[in-house]
Amino acid sequence: MLTLADMAQLSTLTPFTQAIVYSMLSHSQLFERLPFDEVGDINTMVMEATGLPTPSHRAINPTAINVAQARFGQRVESLKIISDKIRVDRQLLNNKSSHVDPRTAAIDQYSRAVAYEVVNQYFNGNPVTNPDQPAGLIYRFQTDLRLSSGSAAPATQKQVIDANAQNRDLTAAAARLDFLNDIHELISLIDGGNPDVLLTNRQGKLALGAAARGERQMRTDKDMFGRRMEVWEDIPIIDVGYSPSGALDRSSQVIPTSTSTDDWADSIWAVKFGSTMHGALQKQAPETIEFAENSADFPFMIANYEWVYGFQLTNPFAVAVLRRAF
Secondary structure, eight states, X not given: OEEHHHHTTOXXXXXXXXXXXXXXXXXXXXXXXXXXXXXXXXXXXXXXXXEOOOOOOOOSSOSOOOOOOOEEEEEEEEOEEEEEEXXXXXXXXXXXXXXXXXXXXXXXXXHHHHHHHHHHHHHHOOTTTOTTSOOOHHHHHHHXXXXXXXXXXXXXXXXXXXXXXXXXXXXXXXXXXXXHHHHHHHHHTSGGGOOSEEEEOHHHHHHHHHHHHHTTOEEXXXXXXXXXXXXXXXXXXXXXXXXXXXXXXXXXXXXXXXXXXXXXXXXXXXXXXXXXXXXXXXXXXXXXXXXXEOGGGTTXXXXXXXXXXXXXXXXXXXXXXXXXXX
């Protein structure tokens, strides 16, 4: 499995594609850790763990040996296509009065939008309401029988802790300990009890930071771009950010706040990545065609961008969520 950080270093990518991938990375700390498996088709059969084999004991010189059969189901994951033209008016090029190169600005703006959109789909993608979207985590919790007990109602979902305790007073030691106990319980739901990341919104990151600092359990680290990252019990805490439509005015977070009636508001997600756990899929690395004149699009200079991607959840114990956590 490769992260986008790994992909950006591949010699098979053009410098233009590498620039876009690095720009995507710079706008999402989740992308630094989210691994991608490369698959050969848009509709890909993936394995799902549905149970463990039963080990057997035997006597000396047995007459037969039991067969231990690993139990897997199969699911078709449909990858989806992000495909756009990035346009720049040719009259803006080599404009000496501009302090920013228009091509650079266009690439950065579009890459930021892709980063925000893929993270938004990672949580909120729903192929039923929009067939062009991949299946996100919330959709899986509502439909995957390994997670939902056959119902979309939050009360019946597995791998879910409903804290139902908004607006905790984290200046109080008792509230901090209660909050951290909930997160310890969340971590215990992950296979092996060692998630790779804790994902939340901006308020969640601040709340967990306040609680952990109050109990002297927080340390800081830096990501590949030198940005500050808070780490609690060796688990990075990541604010997953905003959807593209609400990024500039910060009006629409991917994980909504408690002002919303959304069942998944103010949630904290524990996630463990890996081919046999959970991660992303792609048909191949993002494809880009560098700016070129095209008479059909005159007077614009055009760059084409396309990426076929999706997500998979092999092990249902790779993801757990604490709903309405703070």
